[in-house]
Amino acid sequence: MTFSRCLNKRVHATRGDIAVNYSGMNMLKASSAQDREGEAFRRAMRELAGGVSVVATGAGQDRTGCTVTSFCSLSVDPPSVLVCLNHGSSTLKAMRANGAFGVSQLSANHHEVAKVFSDAKLYGAARFEWGDWRNLITGSPLLSDALAVIDCQLEDVIERHTHAIIIGRVVAVGNHEQDAALVHWRGRFETLGASRV
Incomplete structure (x- = not known):
């Protein structure tokens, strides 16, 4: 074997x-x-530590998003990323309708944002009361003080088992490298690295 x-x-x-x-x-x-x-x-x-991000789409009262650890780069040429979401996700449905999404990679200071965007009792625009949200090209919500933000056009959705693999073509990026990263490991949020002044 x-x-x-x-x-x-x-x-x-x-x-x-x-x-x-x-x-x-x-x-x-x-x-x-x-x-x-x-x-x-x-x-x-659970033994695989993963970076924590918020994937979001829509504008105004039609905004929606969720916390994910299943986000990664796919290609540099052309710049593209992928994220996996459950078929039942309201964020997935909105991403299909809007044809765009934004990814905000969370710092250790965003523990509360990560919890809010994974809270099943909060939906849609109500989640965006936490944090300062901006947008770049597609109009998708991006957290202004995230470690990095990636603005994407929806390129493809591949259905597999209980989830969909969403491929996004990157149209804009931004970053703030000074903070420690938020990671998820063994069912808990942890801090990776140290903040730089």
Whole structure:
């Protein structure tokens, strides 16, 4: 198995179970039931620290957005990015309608913004009461003091399983590099780096 060669350790897997023999690693054992396998996968993915961003679209009272960790660059030529959203997301529906979106990469000072934009009790424009929001070319909302902002035209949406992969063509960028980054790890918001004066 490739996994065993990468680890230089013995890997033991039995049919119907997910089990790994690896010195020092907590074992994730799951029955063959799909929900148990999904739980093992979710627990493994919690170990991946990710930058925290707000993806937003629309204007005025039609603004909407959500907190994401599934955002990354796709290409430099042409400049493009991708973000993944659940099919049930109201932000996804609005992004399709507007044909544009903005990404605000959050600093450690934006812990509250990240919580607000992931709060299921708050919707649409009500979330934008936190923070100072501006726009660049597409008119999509961008947090004025974010570490970086990326303004995008919607280029493509690829449907896969429970989520959609949204590809955006970058039309404008801006940044404030002086702050520490906000990251999400093991179900908690953490700080990466130190603020520069």
